[in-house]
Amino acid sequence: MSECKVLIADDHVIVREGLIALLNMADDIKVVGEAADGREAIDMTEQLRPDVVLMDIRMAELDGVQATREIRARFPEVHVIALTNYDDDEYVFDCLRYGASGYLLKDVSPEDLVKAIKSAVQDESLVDPSVLNKVLTQFRQLTEDGSNHADDKLSPREKEVLEALTAGLSNKEIAQRLYIAEKTVKAHFSSIYRKMNVSTRSQAIVVAVKSGLVDLDE
Numbered sequence: 001m002s003e004c005k006v007l008i009a010d011d012h013v014i015v016r017e018g019l020i021a022l023l024n025m026a027d028d029i030k031v032v033g034e035a036a037d038g039r040e041a042i043d044m045t046e047q048l049r050p051d052v053v054l055m056d057i058r059m060a061e062l063d064g065v066q067a068t069r070e071i072r073a074r075f076p077e078v079h080v081i082a083l084t085n086y087d088d089d090e091y092v093f094d095c096l097r098y099g100a101s102g103y104l105l106k107d108v109s110p111e112d113l114v115k116a117i118k119s120a121v122q123d124e125s126l127v128d129p130s131v132l133n134k135v136l137t138q139f140r141q142l143t144e145d146g147s148n149h150a151d152d153k154l155s156p157r158e159k160e161v162l163e164a165l166t167a168g169l170s171n172k173e174i175a176q177r178l179y180i181a182e183k184t185v186k187a188h189f190s191s192i193y194r195k196m197n198v199s200t201r202s203q204a205i206v207v208a209v210k211s212g213l214v215d216l217d218e
Contacts, residue, residue, distance in 0.1 A: 038067030072099030
C-alpha cells in the first residue's frame with residue numbers, strides 16, 4: 001500500500017509524542033498532524049485530509065465521540081480509530097455507531113497499532129472479541145428509533161460472514177473458514193452493508209448484536 005497519512009487527536013502531549021514515536025518506526029506511515037481536542041481534529045482533518053485519525057475519546061472542548069460523528073459525516077473517506085481505556089465502554093460504542101472503523105486500547109503494542117491503521121485503510125478493521133463483548137453486552141437492552149430488520153434481509157451465507165466478522169476474523173480468515181474466495185467475502189460485505197444500511201464493519205457488528213443476529217456469549 002502507499003504511504004498512509006495519520007492525524008493524532010489526543011489532549012495529552014505525552015500520549016501524542018508516544019504515538020508519533022511508535023508510528024515513526026513504520027516506513028509506510030506518516031503522521032501529518034496533531035490535534036489537542038475534537039474541534040481541532042475536525043479542522044485539521046479538513047485541512048490535511050488524512051487517511052486515518054487516531055481519536056482519543058475523552059477530550060476537552062469537544063470529545064472524540066462528537067468529533068468522530070462530524071468527521072465521518074463530512075469526510076466519509078477518512079477512517080477513524082478510537083483510542084480508549086477499558087472504562088470508556090459507552091463512549092466507544094457511540095464512536096462505532098457514528099462510523100469509527102474500530103478502537104484500540106492505549107497500551108496497544110507498536111505492531112498492533114500499525115496493523116490496525118493499515119487494516120482500517122483497507123476496510124479490514126480487526127476487532128478484539130473480548131473487548132467487543134465488554135462494550136456491546138451493555139447495549140443489548142438499549143433501543144433506538146427505527147428498528148433494523150436486517151435479519152429478514154441477509155442470506156444464510158451473509159449471516160455466516162457476519163458471525164465470522166464478530167469473531168474478529170480478517171477477510172482472508174473468513175474466506176478460509178467458509179471455503180470461499182476473498183473477493184467473494186468482499187462482495188458479501190458490500191451486500192451486508194447495503195442491506196443493514198451501514199458503512200463500516202464496526203457498524204455492521206453493532207447492528208448485528210442489537211438485532212440479535214449475533215450472540216457474543218456463544
